[in-house]
Amino acid sequence: AQSITLSGSPTGGTWQSSNPAVATVNTSGIVTALATGEAIISYTITQNDCTASASITVTIHPIPFVGNFNAPSTVCAGDSIQLSNATPNGVWNSSETSVATINSNGVVSGISAGETTISYTVTNSFGCSNTASKLVTVHALPVISISPADTVICPGGSPILSASGGELYEWSNGMNGGNIMVSPSETQNYTVTVTDSNGCMDTGATVVTINQDFGISINGSAGIEPNIACLNDTEYIVSFFINGGTPPYWIDETLLAGNYFESSIQNSPTFSFTVSDLTGCTFSATGNNAPCLMDCTVIAEFNTLNNLNCSTGFEVNVVSGPPQPPVYQFSLNNGPFQTYSQFTNLEPGTYAVAIQTGCGQQNLGVYVHDPLTVQVQVIPAGSVFYGNATISGGTSPYSILWSTGATGTSANLGALPGIATVVVTDGNGCVKLINLTQNGAVGIAQPPNDLTGSFTLFPNPAYGFFALAAAQPLPQPADLFLYAPIGQLIAQRRSRFEQPELFDTSLLPAGVYWLALYYNNQQQFFKVVVHGSR
Known part of the structure; x- marks a missing residue:
């Protein structure tokens, strides 16, 4: 409430308001406004039993309305x-x-x-x-601190920028957080907006400058192309010229006399050298010894081995491959490795072929051996016996001739006991000759200790081939050696004589040859007269 002060003379009088609801007055003449309207304020004084008064009309005007603020504080x-x-x-x-x-x-x-x-x-x-x-x-605004402040980095560098002084950090490159890693390719300005707990924001900035004067290169190339001198498959020497940057140069913290570097002998498949210059910037020269590595690819083919047009096995012919250690070795079906590339006297079947080279062991593939195979079952029937031939492998059509003159897979072989022969020829001219002995007994008789009469060589003279047949298969293999007229060993093999052993003489010069047979600590020699093919 507002008030005014009235004064009366002479002093000592009394004050009075005609309308105390509108305005009041105290003994000191202070009029206090209480409501709009009018009030008569009178001043009365009495002296010597005489009373006098004076009055004034006071008008109370309304005060203006002021509302509350509508805004944050x-x-x-x-x-x-x-x-x-x-x-x-x-x-x-x-x-x-x-x-x-x-x-x-x-x-x-x-x-x-x-x-x-x-x-x-x-x-x-x-x-x-x-x-x-x-x-x-x-x-107050947040006090922002950025480190590093306006830094210089080497090409390819990735400094970490750190900001503090607030709770939220938003960088001009779109990243958030108090610590960010940047990898500029050129000089770059980075600003950060920091917001504190009061919601107040301010910005700070830093400049990351690329040291463009560094620019080290190897042998004048922007890439890594050092010189590699191969000493052998595993040892080599790395050398290069350093271009650019600010000399002098260091290699792995060792000072160079100039800008040429030559390493010691390296044995690791990879190499890495750190190049630095006077500015402290670094460059990594890394690579591998690929120029020195051998090509381990093996290209090989399987060539079928034939004896008298009959497949007896195969030979591995390496067309190209890595250096030999010192010679290639070969293996069948994960068996032991051998230096011979030929595999003969194989049973019919599938063979996985592996090779051992300077690069280690490799699989070459699979060879399917499917030779001409003849099995004959002798069946007694009263006083005679019959032969049934089962033929597989080789190349059809097949020609079958029994010693009785019969053809076909079955033949009457005559009276018991008896000896018969069957000759099977396939489409390639492969000949299989089988001697049959039937004495009516069950099982296979053991060969006599005396080899005489146990083996038959035919034809003799030989025109293109000859065969050695046993009266019956042997429990253990026998060793065969064929010698030329001058005593040179020209062929050897082992056999249990489950079928006659055929020898190809079509390429041999005419003359007298000797076939030696060793079995069970015994030996027998066969004289073979070789003529040219008819």
């Missing part, structure tokens, strides 16, 4: 907030203009951290005024 230094009041035409004021200012439109601008009272005063046509106020707090 905090602002960041350097930012602004908008204040408003429902009562127009008022006057704004800040109690601490060093903390915050306010313009005529109610815009508060934060200056520095602290507090200020913002007031809004409205005065009506009667000169009556009313004021509303609000305490506004100004928060």
